[in-house]
Amino acid sequence: MANALFRGKLDPNSDLVVVVMAGGSGTRFWPLSRQAKPKQFLDIVDGEKSLIQLTWDRIKALPFKSSVLVASGESHMDLVSEHLPESGIVAEPCARNTAACVAYAAMRIESEVGPKAMLCLPADHIIQNLERFEEVISCALDKVNSSDVLATIGLKPTKPETGYGYIKCGEEVTGSSKLPVFSVDSFVEKPDHKTAESYLKSGDYFWNSGMFIWRTDVLLNSLKQYFPDLHQGLESMFKVDGDALEKSIRESFPKLPSESIDTGLMEKAENVVMVPAEGLEWSDVGAWDAWAESASEEIRDQDGNVCSGDVKLIDSKTCSVYSQSRLITGVGLENLIIVDTGDALLVMPSDRAQDVKKVISELQKEGRTKLL
Numbered sequence: 001m002a003n004a005l006f007r008g009k010l011d012p013n014s015d016l017v018v019v020v021m022a023g024g025s026g027t028r029f030w031p032l033s034r035q036a037k038p039k040q041f042l043d044i045v046d047g048e049k050s051l052i053q054l055t056w057d058r059i060k061a062l063p064f065k066s067s068v069l070v071a072s073g074e075s076h077m078d079l080v081s082e083h084l085p086e087s088g089i090v091a092e093p094c095a096r097n098t099a100a101c102v103a104y105a106a107m108r109i110e111s112e113v114g115p116k117a118m119l120c121l122p123a124d125h126i127i128q129n130l131e132r133f134e135e136v137i138s139c140a141l142d143k144v145n146s147s148d149v150l151a152t153i154g155l156k157p158t159k160p161e162t163g164y165g166y167i168k169c170g171e172e173v174t175g176s177s178k179l180p181v182f183s184v185d186s187f188v189e190k191p192d193h194k195t196a197e198s199y200l201k202s203g204d205y206f207w208n209s210g211m212f213i214w215r216t217d218v219l220l221n222s223l224k225q226y227f228p229d230l231h232q233g234l235e236s237m238f239k240v241d242g243d244a245l246e247k248s249i250r251e252s253f254p255k256l257p258s259e260s261i262d263t264g265l266m267e268k269a270e271n272v273v274m275v276p277a278e279g280l281e282w283s284d285v286g287a288w289d290a291w292a293e294s295a296s297e298e299i300r301d302q303d304g305n306v307c308s309g310d311v312k313l314i315d316s317k318t319c320s321v322y323s324q325s326r327l328i329t330g331v332g333l334e335n336l337i338i339v340d341t342g343d344a345l346l347v348m349p350s351d352r353a354q355d356v357k358k359v360i361s362e363l364q365k366e367g368r369t370k371l372l
Contacts, residue, residue, distance in 0.1 A: 003242075003243075003245055003246045003249075004246055005074065005090065005091045005092075005093070005246055005249055005250075006088070006089065006090055006091070006108065007077065007081065007088060007089040007091075008069075008086075008087060008088030008089060009088065009112070010067040010069065010088055010109065010112050010113045011065070011067045011113070012112075012113040012114070013065065014064075014065050014066055014067040014113070014116065015064040015065045015066060015117065015141075016062075016064045016065070016066040016067075016116070016117045016118070016119055016141065017066065017067045017068075017069055017109050017113075017116045017117070017118050017119070017216075018059050018066050018067070018068050018069070018118075018119045018120075018121060019069050019070075019071055019102060019105045019106075019109075019118055019119065019120045019121070020052065020055055020056075020059075020068060020069070020070045020071065020087070020121055020122075020123045021071050021098065021101055021102070021120060021121065021122050021123060021210075022040050022052055022070050022071060022072040022076070022080065022123035022124075023071060023072055023073050023076075023092060023095055023101055024038060024039065024040065024122075024123070024124065025038050025095075026038035026039025026040065026042075026124065027356065027357055027360045028286055028287040028288070028353070028354065028356045028357060029042070029044075029285075029287065029288065029291075029356075030344075030346070030356050030359065030360055030372075031339060031341045031343075031344035031345075031346055031371070032044070032322065032324070032339060032341055034371075034372060035372050036075075037079065038076075039051065039124050039285070040052045040123040040124040041076075041079050041083060044285070044291060044308075044322075045126060045285070045294070045296075046296065047308075050083050051123060051124040051125075051126070051285065052070075052080070052083050052084060052123040052124070053083050053084065054126065055121060055122075055123050055124075055125070056068065056083075056084050056087070058121075058127055058130060058133065059121070061130050061134070062133075062134055062137060063134065063138075064141070066119075067088065067113075068084070068086075068087040068088065069087065069088040069089070069090055069105055069108070069109065070084060070087050070088070070089050070090070070123070071089075071090050071091075071092065071101050071102070071104070071105045072089060072090075072091055072092070073091065073092055073094075073095060074091040074092065074093055076091075077089055077091050090104065090105050090108045092104065092253060093249060093250050093253045093254065094253065094254050095258075096253065096254070096256045096257070096258045097258045097259050097260050097261075097264075098210075098260045098261040098262075099223075099227065099230055099257070099259045099260060099261045099264035099265060100230060100234075100253070100256045100257070100258065100259075101261075102118075102120050102212070102219070102261055103219070103220070103223055103230055103231070103234050104234060104253070105118070105120075106118060106216040106219050106220055107220070107234050107235075107237075107238050109216050110216050110217070110220070111238060115215055115216050115217040116215065116216055117141055117144055117145060117213065117214075117215050117216075118213065118214055118215065118216050118219065119137065119140075119141070119211075119212075119213045120211065120212040120213070121211055122210050122211070122284070124284070124285055125209075125210075125211075125282065125283065125284050125285065126281075126282065126283045126284075126285055126294055127280050127281065127282050128280075128281035128282075129279055129280050129281045132277070132278075132279050132280050132281075133277075133280055135178070135179065136153060136179065136275055136277045136280070137213070139178060139179040139181065139275050140153065140181075140213045140275045141213060143173075143181050143273060143275070144213050144214050144215055144218070145215070148215075148218045148221075148271060149214070149218065149271050149272065149273045150212065150214045150218065150219065150222060150265070150266065150269055150271055150272045150273070151181075151212065151213045151214060151272075151273050151274070151275055152167065152184070152208070152209070152211070152212050152266060152272065152273075152274050152275075153209045153211040153212070153213075153274070153275055153277050154167045154169065154182075154206030154207065154208065154209065154274040154275070154276050154277065155206055155207040155208075155209045155276075155277050155278075155280065155282055156206060156207075156276060156277065156278035156279075157199065157200050157205065157206065157207050159200070160193055160196035160197040160199070160200045161196060161207065162190055162191060162192060162193055162196050163190060163286065163354065164190065164207045164208060164284075165187065165188060165189055165190055165207075165208040165262065166187075166188040166191065166199055166205045166206065166207060166208060167184055167186075167187055167188070167205065167206045167207075167208050167274055168184070168185040168186045168187075168188060168204055168205050169182040169183070169184065169185060169204055169205075169206060169274055169276070170182055170183035170184060170185040171183050173273055179275060179276070180276065181273050181274070181275055182273065182274045182275075182276065183272075183273055183274075184266075184272045184273065184274050185204075186267075187208065187262055187266060187267045188205070206274065206276055208262065209277070209282070210284070212261065212266075218271070222265060222269050222271065223265060225269075226264075226265055226268040226269050227257070227259075227264045227265050227268070229257050230256060230257050230259075230264065233252060233255065233256045233257075234256070236248075236252065237249055237252045237253070287353040287354055287356065288320060288322075288337045288339065288353045288356070289320070289337065289350055289351075289353035290353075291306075291320065291322075292306040292320035292337075292350070295308075295320075301313075303316065303317045303318070304317055304318040305317065305318065305319045305320070305321070306319075306320045306321070307319075307320075307321045307322075308321070308322045308323070309321075309322060309323030309324060309325075309328070309340075310323050310325075310326065310327045310328065311323050311327075311328045311329075311330075312327065312328070312329045312330075313329070313330045313331075313333065314329075314330070314331045314332075315331060315332050316330050316331070316332060316333040316334065317333075317334045317335070318334060318335050318350065319333050319334065319335065319336045319337070319338065319350075320336075320337045320338070320350065321336075321337075321338045321339075322338070322339045322340070323340050324340060324341045324342055325340075325341075325342050326340065326342070328340055335349055335350045335351070336348070336349060336350060337349070337350050337353060343371065344371055346359070360372065
């Protein structure tokens with residue numbers, strides 16, 4: 001299947017195809033994360049490997065014969081090949097959210113190797129407990145191979161987090177797995193602090209990790225039932241082959257519904273189950289405050305400051321400072337995030353880390369595209 005939007009080959013004998021979702025723009029990590037090189041391609045954790053390379057290492061540690069397919073924007077195909085030269089790539093001509101992303105990848109998988117178990121992982125998460133990760137994924141894989149379900153991974157909350165969506169679990173689903181598997185009662189949007197506290201106390205709510213596993217045929221059949229507009233658009237797109245397929249994708253993909261897989265399918269489907277995960281030592285590294293929380297002890301001092309690069313803090317507490325090139329100094333600072341990339345400097349209170357998107361919005365309004 002000759003197509004400039006596809007690279008690499010999938011192994012037809014694989015037990016599992018892992019789809020790494022790498023289409024995000026990482027705007028909350030501005031000014032370090034830019035459109036040309038978003039967060040998943042940055043080595044912000046250990047200074048050696050990018051987040052997407054750490055995801056690759058995690059996949060390759062699983063005890064399954066797996067193929068890896070990275071779903072990315074077309075403009076980032078070369079970056080993907082540079083960071084993961086052995087992976088396949090399915091490129092999107094434009095961003096249409098996660099429902100179109102995973103369905104597009106599933107169509108690509110089935111057109112090349114037929115129905116397969118498909119694990120969807122974000123490219124920019126951190127999971128340090130690989131033994132526990134293997135246990136959770138093995139349980140989920142057993143479940144989707146034995147029944148026609150869509151499985152999601154729910155993370156046991158450790159604090160009343162307001163920045164994540166939640167999953168309310170239902171009854172335990174019977175089975176022979178070592179871990180329990182639950183039906184899903186509902187998906188809940190990001191709560192306020194009081195509500196998040198009640199979720200934590202109840203024990204019935206889990207963080208929505210954004211990790212999913214299903215068989216491609218079950219996913220596509222579920223889309224046909226619960227999200228027919230998306231299914232019909234993709235099915236029509238893949239009715240042709242060769243050069244005609246590339247043209248079809250370029251013409252049709254921008255017209256697909258733009259909706260998350262959660263709201264487009266998972267919240268509607270009746271065949272959804274959740275595998276609970278506890279002790280993964282997980283972080284979505286969603287913004288600069290999460291970077292500080294997941295930082296290694298090597299760059300954290302006794303006053304709770306996290307500093308990367310040429311940084312000197314005096315009489316300062318719980319600050320997070322990242323310098324890409326030049327010296328940053330501070331005296332008497334507390335609870336600040338400071339990021340310097342040479343052409344841009346970001347300074348904000350630590351509890352305003354999510355508001356970086358407001359800066360992006362202002363720069364877009366002013367047409368300062370070179371900084372985005």
